[in-house]
Amino acid sequence: MRFKKNILCIGAGYVGGPTMAMIAFKCPEYKITVVDINPKRIAEWNSDNLPIYEPGLFEIVSSIRGKNLFFSTDIEKGIKESEIIFVSVNTPVKEFGLGAGMAADLQYWEKTARQILKFSQSHKIIIEKSTLPVKTAQAMERILHSNKKGVDFDILSNPEFLAEGSAMDDLINPDRVLIGSRETESGIKARDELVEIYANWVSGERIITSNIWSSELSKLVANAFLAQRISSINSISALCEKTDANIKEVANAVGMDKRIGNKFLQASVGFGGSCFKKDILNLVYICRHYGLSEVADYWEQVIRINQYQKERFILKMMETMFNTMAGKKICLLGFAFKAETSDTRESPAIFIAQKLLEEKAELRISDPRALGNAKADLAGSKGVIEYISDPVEAAKGCHAICLMTEWELYKELDFKKIYKIMEKPAFIFDGRNILNHSELFDIGFNVFSIGMPLFTHL
Ligand SMILES: NC(=O)c1ccc[n+]([C@@H]2O[C@H](COP(=O)([O-])OP(=O)(O)OC[C@H]3O[C@@H](n4cnc5c(N)ncnc54)[C@H](O)[C@@H]3O)[C@@H](O)[C@H]2O)c1
Numbered sequence: 392m393r394f395k396k397n398i399l400c401i402g403a404g405y406v407g408g409p410t411m412a413m414i415a416f417k418c419p420e421y422k423i424t425v426v427d428i429n430p431k432r433i434a435e436w437n438s439d440n441l442p443i444y445e446p447g448l449f450e451i452v453s454s455i456r457g458k459n460l461f462f463s464t465d466i467e468k469g470i471k472e473s474e475i476i477f478v479s480v481n482t483p484v485k486e487f488g489l490g491a492g493m494a495a496d497l498q499y500w501e502k503t504a505r506q507i508l509k510f511s512q513s514h515k516i517i518i519e520k521s522t523l524p525v526k527t528a529q530a531m532e533r534i535l536h537s538n539k540k541g542v543d544f545d546i547l548s549n550p551e552f553l554a555e556g557s558a559m560d561d562l563i564n565p566d567r568v569l570i571g572s573r574e575t576e577s578g579i580k581a582r583d584e585l586v587e588i589y590a591n592w593v594s595g596e597r598i599i600t601s602n603i604w605s606s607e608l609s610k611l612v613a614n615a616f617l618a619q620r621i622s623s624i625n626s627i628s629a630l631c632e633k634t635d636a637n638i639k640e641v642a643n644a645v646g647m648d649k650r651i652g653n654k655f656l657q658a659s660v661g662f663g664g665s666c667f668k669k670d671i672l673n674l675v676y677i678c679r680h681y682g683l684s685e686v687a688d689y690w691e692q693v694i695r696i697n698q699y700q701k702e703r704f705i706l707k708m709m710e711t712m713f714n715t716m717a718g719k720k721i722c723l724l725g726f727a728f729k730a731e732t733s734d735t736r737e738s739p740a741i742f743i744a745q746k747l748l749e750e751k752a753e754l755r756i757s758d759p760r761a762l763g764n765a766k767a768d769l770a771g772s773k774g775v776i777e778y779i780s781d782p783v784e785a786a787k788g789c790h791a792i793c794l795m796t797e798w799e800l801y802k803e804l805d806f807k808k809i810y811k812i813m814e815k816p817a818f819i820f821d822g823r824n825i826l827n828h829s830e831l832f833d834i835g836f837n838v839f840s841i842g843m844p845l846f847t848h849l
Contacts, residue, residue, distance in 0.1 A: 448559055478518065522611065523607055660841065
């Protein structure tokens with residue numbers, strides 16, 4: 392079959408895999424190839440054991456893989472054959488040199504630009520899907536136009552707003568698709584080509600366009616606002632604990648105001664995920680670069696509160712469990728940074744686990760999807776750690792349970808049975824406020840949550 396267009400995506404991660412699966416699914420006339428430098432990842436995309444878990448992803452991938460969706464390590468061939476290239480490589484925080492711990496590490500991004508330049512033989516539209524600091528597209532443009540081959544490129548910014556755990560739903564039904572382009576004739580033509588792809592399933596009024604820098608900045612700002620709401624409610628949870636107010640009641644009353652809305656007002660042990668922290672750090676770095684120190688300080692505080700919330704959680708555990716953890720068995724229910732994903736990047740569970748290990752607690756970690764990643768995250772940590780899929784088995788003989796991820800299945804556990812097989816006094820620290828605390832108290836547990844009344848027999 393001859394395809395209308397050949398599309399390449401460089402980077403087969405949490406963004407590249409699901410987004411390209413959706414485009415291939417909705418546009419059978421396009422051939423989509425996803426390439427990556429990591430052969431293991433590509434082998435997994437070509438197997439029944441996909442490298443990431445997202446509800447509905449496997450069904451879509453297996454229905455179109457080998458038809459118009461392909462996964463490969465042959466980057467050179469992919470670049471040569473494609474007319475449109477999405478770039479969704481990782482953009483972590485820089486760990487060295489200038490801007491270390493804050494600025495984006497653009498080495499993967501720049502290597503990709505140079506590869507595109509090296510192998511391109513014809514005009515291409517390059518689409519920035521990774522989240523990048525403002526004006527990165529301009530840098531890519533400069534690299535690509537430094538060629539003497541006479542090959543022309545148009546650069547677009549098309550940041551991805553999907554949330555892990557609901558990626559497929561978000562992709563089918565996005566709040567908006569944002570496309571940034573240059574206002575030149577060829578920039579607008581390239582933009583229209585990308586609009587045409589999304590228009591296969593996204594209604595026109597949800598596809599919005601802007602200049603490239605607004606598009607890049609909008610993605611950073613959207614993540615900063617989302618994280619800010621979590622830190623805002625978490626900061627108030629600390630006050631609730633001092634004053635006997637209940638954070639759920641406060642969040643409910645506040646969220647019913649239409650101007651505020653009730654989303655992202657769930658207090659917890661803190662936010663995680665690969666994006667929020669790094670994107671805010673990028674924003675802070677850019678603000679400092681432009682001399683806007685008040686603005687930088689304002690956004691930096693969102694990250695400080697998140698760290699404070701995790702530290703508060705550990706301090707509360709210590710205080711409650713008689714100021715010693717040595718030799719105590721602690722069950723972590725959940726390790727993923729949120730429910731419905733296998734991703735553990737920046738998960739608060741990593742911090743909590745490491746702190747407990749430093750205190751010489753013994754860990755039993757359970758998670759329905761993320762145990763593989765949990766093992767990798769804690770590989771260098773000293774201490775006793777067991778990984779047990781069955782949550783009831785994991786809690787057996789433990790002194791305390793820490794609920795780290797809001798998996799639905801944890802609400803339905805047989806806590807009467809769990810109580811019987813735990814050490815006494817038995818503690819539950821509900822880091823997501825999802826359990827029925829009064830019921831657990833009646834069973835015999837001492838229950839601690841975030842910003843809510845304590846239920847303790849002690
Ligand atoms: N994860 C999310 O929820 C999310 C949402 C929106 C945007 N983003 C952004 O999308 C980008 C990608 O995020 P992710 O979570 O998919 O990252 P990821 O680490 O899961 O995937 C990136 C992939 O790119 C590959 N790669 C790196 N350099 C390469 C190269 N030169 N050639 C080919 N492959 C290369 C890596 O091997 C990796 O498999 C980031 O900028 C991120 O901020 C992520």
